[in-house]
Amino acid sequence: xxxxxxxxxxxxxxxxxxxxxxxxxxxxxxxxxxxxxxxxxxxxxxxxxxxxxxxxxxxxxxxxxxxxxxxxxxxxxxxxxxxxxxxxxxxxxxxxxxxxxxxxxxxxxxxxxxxxxxxxxxxxxxxxxxxxxxxxxxxxxxxxxxxxxxxxxxxxxxxxxxxxxxxxxxxxxxxxxxxxxxxxxxxxxxxxxxxxxxxxxxxxxxxxxxxxxxxxxxxxxxxxxxxxxx
Amino acid sequence: xxxxxxxxxxxxxxxxxxxxxxxxxxxxxxxxxxxxxxxxxxxxxxxxxxxxxxxxxxxxxxxxxxxxxxxxxxxxxxxxxxxxxxxxxxxxxxxxxxxxxxxxxxxxxxxxxxxxxxxxxxxxxxxxxxxxxxxxxxxxxxxxxxxxxxxxxxxxxxxxxxxxxxxxxxxxxxxxxxxxxxxxxxxxxxxxxxxxxxxxxxxxxxxxxxxxxxxxxxxxxxxxxxxxxxxxxxxxxxxxxxxxxxxxxxxxxxxxxxxxxxxxxxxxxxxxxxxxxxxxxxxxxxxxxxxxxxxxxxxxxxxxxxxxxxxxxxxxxxxxxxxxxxxxxxxxxxxxxxxxxxxxxxxxxxxxxxxxxxxxxxxxxxxxxxxxxxxxxxxxxxxxxxxxxxxxxxxxxxxxxxxxxxxxxxxxxxxxxxxxxxxxxxxxxxxxxxxxxxxxxxxxxxxxxxxxxxxxxxxxxxxxxxxxxxxxxxxxxxxxxxxxxxxxxxxxxxxxxxxxxxxxxxxxxxxxxxxxxxxxxxxxxxxxxxxxxxxxx
Numbered sequence: 001x002x003x004x005x006x007x008x009x010x011x012x013x014x015x016x017x018x019x020x021x022x023x024x025x026x027x028x029x030x031x032x033x034x035x036x037x038x039x040x041x042x043x044x045x046x047x048x049x050x051x052x053x054x055x056x057x058x059x060x061x062x063x064x065x066x067x068x069x070x071x072x073x074x075x076x077x078x079x080x081x082x083x084x085x086x087x088x089x090x091x092x093x094x095x096x097x098x099x100x101x102x103x104x105x106x107x108x109x110x111x112x113x114x115x116x117x118x119x120x121x122x123x124x125x126x127x128x129x130x131x132x133x134x135x136x137x138x139x140x141x142x143x144x145x146x147x148x149x150x151x152x153x154x155x156x157x158x159x160x161x162x163x164x165x166x167x168x169x170x171x172x173x174x175x176x177x178x179x180x181x182x183x184x185x186x187x188x189x190x191x192x193x194x195x196x197x198x199x200x201x202x203x204x205x206x207x208x209x210x211x212x213x214x215x216x217x218x219x220x221x222x223x224x225x226x227x228x229x230x
Numbered sequence: 231x232x233x234x235x236x237x238x239x240x241x242x243x244x245x246x247x248x249x250x251x252x253x254x255x256x257x258x259x260x261x262x263x264x265x266x267x268x269x270x271x272x273x274x275x276x277x278x279x280x281x282x283x284x285x286x287x288x289x290x291x292x293x294x295x296x297x298x299x300x301x302x303x304x305x306x307x308x309x310x311x312x313x314x315x316x317x318x319x320x321x322x323x324x325x326x327x328x329x330x331x332x333x334x335x336x337x338x339x340x341x342x343x344x345x346x347x348x349x350x351x352x353x354x355x356x357x358x359x360x361x362x363x364x365x366x367x368x369x370x371x372x373x374x375x376x377x378x379x380x381x382x383x384x385x386x387x388x389x390x391x392x393x394x395x396x397x398x399x400x401x402x403x404x405x406x407x408x409x410x411x412x413x414x415x416x417x418x419x420x421x422x423x424x425x426x427x428x429x430x431x432x433x434x435x436x437x438x439x440x441x442x443x444x445x446x447x448x449x450x451x452x453x454x455x456x457x458x459x460x461x462x463x464x465x466x467x468x469x470x471x472x473x474x475x476x477x478x479x480x481x482x483x484x485x486x487x488x489x490x491x492x493x494x495x496x497x498x499x500x501x502x503x504x505x506x507x508x509x510x511x512x513x514x515x516x517x518x519x520x521x522x523x524x525x526x527x528x529x530x531x532x533x534x535x536x537x538x539x540x541x542x543x544x545x546x547x548x549x550x551x552x553x554x555x556x557x558x559x560x561x562x563x564x565x566x567x568x569x570x571x572x573x574x575x576x577x578x579x580x581x582x583x584x585x586x587x588x589x590x591x592x593x594x595x596x597x598x599x600x601x602x603x604x605x606x607x608x609x610x611x612x613x614x615x616x617x618x619x620x621x622x623x624x625x626x627x628x629x630x631x632x633x634x635x636x637x638x639x640x641x642x643x644x645x646x647x648x649x650x651x652x653x654x655x656x657x658x659x660x661x662x663x664x665x666x667x668x669x670x671x672x673x674x675x676x677x678x679x680x681x682x683x684x685x686x687x688x689x690x691x692x693x694x695x696x697x698x699x700x701x702x703x704x705x706x707x708x709x710x711x712x713x714x715x716x717x718x719x720x721x722x723x724x725x726x727x728x729x730x731x732x733x734x735x736x737x738x739x740x741x742x743x744x745x746x747x748x749x750x751x752x753x754x755x756x757x758x759x760x761x762x763x764x765x766x767x
Contacts, residue, residue: 003748010751017435017758024432025408032411036297061290061299065348065360068243069367072341075250076371079334080382165247172240178291185236187291 044192046199047126055131056206060175060186066133067213071168074217078161081224099148107145114142122211126200132207136214143219147226155223164216171209174202232288234275235301238311239348241268246340249333258329261322261340269315276308283308287353287416296412302353305693306554310350310482312692313558316677317475317565318343320670324569325467327664335375342368342476349479355403355413358483359396362447366392369476372468373460384459391456391746395446398754402439405432419490428494431762437491438757441498444487445753448480450539451508452749454532455741458516461528466572469524473531474565478557481538485554488545501760502543507633510536514640518647518726519737522581523571526648527564530607533637534560540630541622551695552621559614559681563606566674570600573667574651577659583647587654595668597652602675604645606682608715609638611707614681620707621700642718647726 037050037058047053055063122135178189188202245264249257279286289300303311321339329336342365349361366389374385407413409432410421422428444450449457457477461469484502491498513533520526538560541553573596578586590597606615623634681688686698701707726733741749 003744007748007751010748010755013755014751014758017762020762021405021431021435024430028409028427028430028432030409030411032296033407036294057291058293058297059299059356062357062360065345065357065364068341068345069360069364072338072364072367072371075334075337076367079371080374080377162251165251169244169247172244179233182292184288184292185233185290187293 046196125207126203132210136211139215140218167213243344300353381463395443398439399443402436405436423493458528462524470565470568474561506539556618566603586651590652591656
């Protein structure tokens with residue numbers, strides 16, 4: 001009880017300090033970054049979605065390592081999960097007889113729509129909200145629903161993980177192509193003078209690769225957890 | 231040549247993935263090929279840019295440096311790069327026989343190297359945050375690699391505490407971006423001298439958040455509890471790597487941040503000095519009471535980190551370089567001790583020092599190497615630990631000087647206690663060590679002696695500072711050292727070895743996760759009071 005009261009006191013104190021700091025914020029705001037992105041983002045990267053412009057061009061190396069975090073997390077979860085990956089036919093935690101039939105039937109209808117929507121979000125990442133990371137998560141959710149539809153699916157995780165590593169390798173490769181066209185690594189390899197239409201090709205390619213990688217990674221994590229759940 | 235930092239980051243990452251994908255035995259040698267290529271590249275790079283390291287700055291994509299992400303090297307980061315590559319050579323050699331049936335281990339190890347080199351050379355705060363996060367995740371996996379119950383517990387403890395710490399780093403970055411409009415370290419440093427920006431509540435608050443998160447990452451006083459747990463349960467090679475270099479990542483970020491906030495003129499040297507002193511003292515008190523060989527070494531890592539932080543608290547001049555030099559020295563001798571302890575544990579099948587006897591007659595070469603490591607850590611003249619400790623001691627105020635002497639006494643006590651494993655009759659043991667385990671230890675011991683006697687030219691080339699004033703040997707130093715050891719023996723004999731109740735209590739003192747959180751919040755509040763409230767009142 002004393003501990004809880006003390007923690008509460010500390011949190012209240014820190015929150016009060018935050019509120020004190022917030023009085024300063026109006027006066028301090030430096031909008032340099034925001035102005036820059038609003039004025040130049042579209043012309044320099046060919047992306048109407050400024051978030052995509054930032055994470056696929058201005059700060060591409062951050063995105064590469066963000067994808068790397070997922071890669072490492074997947075490898076770590078597989079390593080830590082108890083079951084041997086050579087077991088291919090694992091009975092999943094999902095019990096066919098406990099899942100409502102209505103849910104299964106609806107899943108069959110929704111599944112293609114989910115995949116389509118996921119691909120849509122990936123491919124249109126540079127003109128509308130979304131992108132590789134978000135679309136990849138949607139596609140992975142669609143794949144997860146397959147386990148409800150057909151509960152004795154076989155998944156060869158080893159293959160998926162290998163493909164995921166290869167895709168990550170491809171991402172690094174595509175990102176560093178600009179070393180040969182512009183002389184600087186980790187930016188768009190299509191010169192700015194070609195116009196925004198051509199530039200967006202690169203954005204689509206990278207978004208698709210990232211979406212693919214994220215979907216594979218999340219799929220692996222689901223499968224590892226499903227096995228663990230028994 | 232300008233993009234060598236990028237190659238240094240991506241060569242190990244790509245090799246690690248190739249090793250993971252192809253499962254032939256021959257592919258394992260790729261790790262050593264990558265290491266050789268990286269060593270050559272780093273040396274060539276250093277030779278080319280030695281005269282003017284400010285030319286190494288570049289931005290990915292040739293964007294405005296306030297927008298894009300840049301890499302930059304200075305003399306300190308180059309020193310760290312060389313140290314990192316060297317340490318990874320040692321660990322890869324030491325764990326070589328283990329890789330055949332554990333591909334994943336090599337994958338994580340090499341990936342960690344690339345990430346760590348990225349952390350050293352980045353010039354962007356958010357990029358630094360991403361690298362620190364990745365390091366946290368990989369180290370969690372490496373700590374949990376044994377898949378035993380206690381290693382899982384230690385790994386999760388490490389992950390949670392460090393995640394809490396790193397979140398405050400992120401908040402600090404947000405506040406800095408809000409008030410400076412960019413997060414390029416070089417540019418923010420030049421803007422810091424503008425008092426209307428830096429002397430505000432917001433930036434002070436950001437500073438507090440960042441220092442708090444660093445104190446978690448580098449295991450300073452109130453939040454060091456994860457370090458002994460994680461280092462004691464990991465494999466010996468991983469322990470050496472963690473104590474030797476990965477924990478220093480936090481200290482490296484501390485160096486970067488002190489350089490960043492120096493123009494703002496906060497009185498941060500006092501608080502960093504206080505943190506260093508308490509860390510050194512508390513770490514050594516815990517270390518004296520332990521009986522598990524790896525716990526002893528892990529708590530000594532905490533206390534030595536305290537000494538490094540004392541050095542860094544000078545912010546510039548000889549004392550600061552003493553702190554940096556102590557980081558290098560500690561990496562050498564602590565990893566040597568951990569590797570030696572790993573061989574001993576592997577052959578005696580126990581970690582309790584009371585059950586290990588007769589090491590000297592059983593394994594003479596290993597014992598000589600371990601004794602070199604012990605002489606270094608206790609600060610014997612002619613060994614590297616002595617140099618950096620005397621540089622740090624030289625400029626300290628009197629009270630700090632005496633606390634540091636106390637820490638030295640505690641270190642001596644602790645290693646007098648550890649040295650009892652050497653005495654006793656020869657034992658017959660089944661398993662034999664391999665030659666590859668001894669090569670890294672011999673190299674580490676050799677470099678300890680070399681840095682202890684030839685520190686002046688080496689530091690002159692690498693850091694461009696003149697340390698020739700600090701001699702590595704005189705009869706007075708030797709006399710002081712012998713007195714310290716004798717006192718240490720007395721303390722051990724009459725206090726530590728009496729099985730006193732207080733000693734047992736300290737040994738079994740465990741900080742639970744809940745208490746660690748309370749400590750974290752209290753520390754944050756104290757820092758806020760010191761840096762944000764008091765200057766405004």
